[in-house]
Amino acid sequence: MFAPTSHHIPQPLPATRQMVRWLALLPLAGLLAACGQSASTINERAPRVGSAETLYNNGVDALRSDRYLLSVNQFDTLQRNYPYSQYTANAQLMEGYANYLLNKYPEAVQQLDRFLELHPTSTDAAYAFYLRALCYYEQVADVQRDQQGTIEAMDALEEVITRFPQSPYARDAQLKIDLCRDHLAGKEMLVGRWYQQQNDYLAAAGRYQRVVQDFQTTNHVPEALERLVEVYLDMGLLEQARKTGSVLAYNYPSSKWYTDAYDHLRAHHLIKGVESKDHKQGRNVFSRAWHSVF
Numbered sequence: 001m002f003a004p005t006s007h008h009i010p011q012p013l014p015a016t017r018q019m020v021r022w023l024a025l026l027p028l029a030g031l032l033a034a035c036g037q038s039a040s041t042i043n044e045r046a047p048r049v050g051s052a053e054t055l056y057n058n059g060v061d062a063l064r065s066d067r068y069l070l071s072v073n074q075f076d077t078l079q080r081n082y083p084y085s086q087y088t089a090n091a092q093l094m095e096g097y098a099n100y101l102l103n104k105y106p107e108a109v110q111q112l113d114r115f116l117e118l119h120p121t122s123t124d125a126a127y128a129f130y131l132r133a134l135c136y137y138e139q140v141a142d143v144q145r146d147q148q149g150t151i152e153a154m155d156a157l158e159e160v161i162t163r164f165p166q167s168p169y170a171r172d173a174q175l176k177i178d179l180c181r182d183h184l185a186g187k188e189m190l191v192g193r194w195y196q197q198q199n200d201y202l203a204a205a206g207r208y209q210r211v212v213q214d215f216q217t218t219n220h221v222p223e224a225l226e227r228l229v230e231v232y233l234d235m236g237l238l239e240q241a242r243k244t245g246s247v248l249a250y251n252y253p254s255s256k257w258y259t260d261a262y263d264h265l266r267a268h269h270l271i272k273g274v275e276s277k278d279h280k281q282g283r284n285v286f287s288r289a290w291h292s293v294f
Helices: 017-035 039-045 052-064 068-081 088-101 105-118 125-137 148-163 168-197 201-214 221-234 238-251 256-267 271-281 283-293
Strands: none
Touching: 052 068, 052 088, 068 088, 088 105, 088 125, 105 125, 125 148, 125 168, 148 168, 168 201, 168 221, 201 221, 221 238, 221 256, 238 256, 256 271
């Protein structure tokens, strides 16, 4: 996670002290005009709100000292009382970051969306998109649960890469996309194993095939190939089992999953084709076997 640096806490545009004091007095002046009450009466009934500059600095100080809730409150107060302040855009970004640190991801996304909608050309837009993607990534659920959140995280991370391919956030986004893909493959394997246990071999094969076809760079592919050997044998599809074994032998000859597949194929008297013919002929046989099986 890239924490905001001084670049992400930029100073506001230049303003005179008189302007800052004048902006700070606007809410109070409005109340006086509307209600016709004295300043002393209003001060008794409502807490005083500091200037936009004070609120912003208080928020930053609270954030740096790990008082995240106080930081959120300061930035939120600034936005509500000074919506047109020169500090407001930074407050939106920093409140999003503080909510992220509080694990309040929906609130963080809401703030970051607001920032990006109002300031799409900001120099901090890349960071805002990246932080927004992290909010989705942190909500990726265990493989036992629905994986819609994982898909949303991948979409948000891919947006970072598409919009800002040369930014320092693109590389980290790609790493996290790879982890998301591994997570989705794990979900497919979980469902496939359940179908296999229920003797629904066709449904299980579909899940394992998806792992091999759509998630080829994940760590789940060797097991998926071995499981395919099992279900093909159980379905009586001996030639498909043999060809799948050849794919496994060529790509993962040292894997424990190939050892298991080897035993299954040998038990069905199919090991000769895998070991002495297909495996030794190399890549061309692998390519033909891959496309003929799937």
